[in-house]
Amino acid sequence: xxxxxxxxxxxxxxxxxxxxxxxxxxxxxxxxxxxxxxxxxxxxxxxxxxxxxxxxxxxxxxxxxxxxxxxxxxxxxxxxxxxxxxxxxxxxxxxxxxxxxxxxxxxxxxxxxxxxxxxxxxxxxxxxxxxxxxxxxxxxxxxxxxxxxxxxxxxxxxxxxxxxxxxxxxxxxxxxxxxxxxxxxxxxxxxxxxxxxxxxxxxxxxxxxxxxxxxxxxxxxxxxxxxxxxxxxxxxxxxxxxxxxxxxxxxxxxxxxxxxxxxxxxxxxxxxxxxxxxxxxxxxxxxxxxxxxxxxxxxxxxxxxxxxxxxx
Numbered sequence: 001x002x003x004x005x006x007x008x009x010x011x012x013x014x015x016x017x018x019x020x021x022x023x024x025x026x027x028x029x030x031x032x033x034x035x036x037x038x039x040x041x042x043x044x045x046x047x048x049x050x051x052x053x054x055x056x057x058x059x060x061x062x063x064x065x066x067x068x069x070x071x072x073x074x075x076x077x078x079x080x081x082x083x084x085x086x087x088x089x090x091x092x093x094x095x096x097x098x099x100x101x102x103x104x105x106x107x108x109x110x111x112x113x114x115x116x117x118x119x120x121x122x123x124x125x126x127x128x129x130x131x132x133x134x135x136x137x138x139x140x141x142x143x144x145x146x147x148x149x150x151x152x153x154x155x156x157x158x159x160x161x162x163x164x165x166x167x168x169x170x171x172x173x174x175x176x177x178x179x180x181x182x183x184x185x186x187x188x189x190x191x192x193x194x195x196x197x198x199x200x201x202x203x204x205x206x207x208x209x210x211x212x213x214x215x216x217x218x219x220x221x222x223x224x225x226x227x228x229x230x231x232x233x234x235x236x237x238x239x240x241x242x243x244x245x246x247x248x249x250x251x252x253x254x255x256x257x258x259x260x261x262x263x264x265x266x267x268x269x270x271x272x273x274x275x276x277x278x279x280x281x282x283x284x285x286x287x288x289x290x291x292x293x294x295x296x297x298x299x300x301x302x303x304x305x306x307x308x309x310x311x312x
Contacts, residue, residue, distance in 0.1 A: 009143070013143065013146050013147060015260070015263055015264065016147045016260070016263075017146055017147045017150070017151070018259075018263035019256060019259040019260035019262070019263040020147065020148065020151060020155065020256065020259060021151055021152070021155060021220075021221070021259070021263075022221075022259040022262045022263050023252075023255040023256045023258065023259030023260075024152075024154060024155045024158045024213075024216050024220070024255075024259075025050070025213040025214075025216040025217050025221070025233055026213065026233050026236050026237045026240055026255050026258060026259070027158055027162065027237075027240070027251060027252060027255035028158050028161070028209050028210075028212050028213040028216060029046050029050060029209050029210045029213040029233065029234060029237035030209075030237040030238075030240040030241050030244065030251045030254075030255060031158075031161055031162055031165045031209050031248055031251065032046070032205045032206040032207065032208060032209020032210055033046055033206050033209065033210075033237055033238060033241050034165065034169070034241055034244075034246055034247070034248060034251060035165070035169070035178065035201075035202045035205040035206060035209075036202040036203050036205065036206035037182070037202075037241060037246060037301070037302060037305055038169065038178050038179050038182045038202065038246055038302055039178050039181050039182045039198055039199045039201070039202030039203075039302075040181055040182040040185060040199060040202075040302060040304040040305055040306070040307060040309070041089055041090070041096060041199055041202055041203050041206075041305075041306075042096045042097065042100070042305055042306045043085065043089075043096070043100060043203060043206045043207070044096070044097060044099075044100025044101060044104070044234075044238065045081075045085050045099065045100040045103040045104060045107075045207075046100075046206060046207070046209075046210040046234040046237055046238070047104045047107075047230060047232070047233070047234025047235060048081070048103045048104040048105075048106065048107025048108065048234070049078050049081045049082070049085075049107070049206075049207045049210035049211055049214070049234070050210045050211070050213050050214040050217070050230045050233060050234050050237075051107050051108065051111050051214060051229065051230045052077050052078070052080075052081050052107055052110075052111060052211065052214065053074035053075070053077045053078045053081075053210060053211030053212065053213065053214025053215055054074065054111075054214030054215065054217050054218050054225055054229050054230065055077070055111045055114060055115060055214070055225055056073050056074055056076065056077030056211070056214070056215075057070045057071060057073050057074035057077070057211075057214055057215035057218040057219060058070065058127065058218045058224065058225035059073075059115075059118060059119075059225075060073035061073075061127040061218070061219065062119075062125060062127060067127055067128055067129065067130055067219045068130070068219075070127065070215060070218065070219050071130070071154060071212070071215040071216065071218075071219045071220075072215070073215065074211045074212050074213075074214045074215020074216070074218070074219075075208045075211045075212040075215065076211070077211045077214070078207040078208045078209070078210050078211015078212065078214070079204060079207060079208050079211065081107075081207050081210075081211065082203055082204040082206065082207030082208060083204070085099065085100075085103065085203055085207060086199075086200045086203040086204060089199075089203060090196050090199055090200055090203070090309075091196075093308045093310065096306050096308075097306065104234070108227070111227070112227055115225060115227075124224045124225065124226070125224075126223045126224045127218070127219070127223050127224065128223070129152075129219060129220055129221070129222075129223045130152045130153055130154060130219050130220045131152070132150045132151055132152055133150075133151065133152065133153050133156065134149065134150050135149040135150075152220040153220075154212075154215075154216045154219065154220045155220070158216070159252075161209075162248045162249065162251070162252050163248075165248040166247070166248040166249050169248065174198075174201075177193050177198055178198055178201070178202060179302070180193065181193060181195050181198045181199060181304070182202075182302035182303070182304055182305065183302055183303045183304060184303065184304060185304050185307070185309040186309075189309075189311070195309050195311075196309070196311075199309070210234065210237070213233070213237070214229075214230070217229055217230070217233075232285060236258055236285075239254075239258075240254040240255050240258060242301075243257075246301070246302065261286075
């Protein structure tokens, strides 16, 4: 009986620790996307941005030998993508949905071409991943210690950024301006706000968050780059924004739910089960469909979301 109890405890610790770890990348991407959508821009291109961030992160880590520098480089790659997408969304007034979808397809081909051009046909070298950071004293706590306080450093950075994002969005003048632009850009312009500038910042924040998410995948979860490294996590991040009602703190809860669904199939590998692995792998994507369809997390989106703005 005691052995069975220990096995159950090991399962829950393994599952919850993996859930929190896997929630990190999608939460990073979702935090940036909240800023974009609160400003009125739907950045569907975060799927491709995560991929480009992952590629930049991996190549920087291989070239420099520094995993930490590789993680930071993912954000830089996202920033470069953000400049391009902001120009298309806001200066060229192109359809946000069409541009986002086309960019995701373009990024998939571009990443494959750049990787083959730089790395050649040789087998991909793995990079040393960022080790879990054991917080003194707290990491030794029973049950909760291995779950919360033995995680890689990017996860703790993500949690700090969630707090900063919440404060910036709801307790600063910039956050108020951003939300005003996303609700009624013409009224915001009449009040003296630069709508295009504020929306540009929203898109840049979105892409930096997505780029860092790609860096997180490479440096803290996989240790190498491959074409399918993102596997729909950008769309999961979009669903988390809806599920979390455009709030950073609620997005944290939503990201953990998606992470738990993703981690379930990993933890169940410790046990014999009759469930087909394809069903378990589909769980996070099923939640994504439910969230984006409005069945789960139905709420009012920013009024001017996807609406282009032109100064008259």
